[in-house]
Amino acid sequence: MQKAELIDKIQTELHGLYWKRMALKKERRKVLSAVDSAQFVPTDMRREIHDHYNRELALIEKDIADMRENVRKLKGGGSNG
Numbered sequence: 206m207q208k209a210e211l212i213d214k215i216q217t218e219l220h221g222l223y224w225k226r227m228a229l230k231k232e233r234r235k236v237l238s239a240v241d242s243a244q245f246v247p248t249d250m251r252r253e254i255h256d257h258y259n260r261e262l263a264l265i266e267k268d269i270a271d272m273r274e275n276v277r278k279l280k281g282g283g284s285n286g
Contacts, residue, residue, distance in 0.1 A: 212279050219272050226265045233258040
């Protein structure tokens with residue numbers, strides 16, 4: 206696989222992750238709003254739901270950062286660190 210083709214595939218995957226992140230944030234706002242305003246939801250369950258969405262978002266953010274770094278390296282740039 207050529208470098209340009211690999212970069213294109215990674216960028217396509219990145220585009221999908223950006224959409225997934227946006228959808229997750231939207232879902233998260235709705236769910237957390239409903240959960241936080243529901244009096245019948247126990248505190249432990251609220252915390253678990255918050256933690257679930259925070260973990261999912263963190264995983265997507267890490268994937269995005271890793272892919273962006275790979276694209277930067279493939280294009281001949283160094284790391285930011």
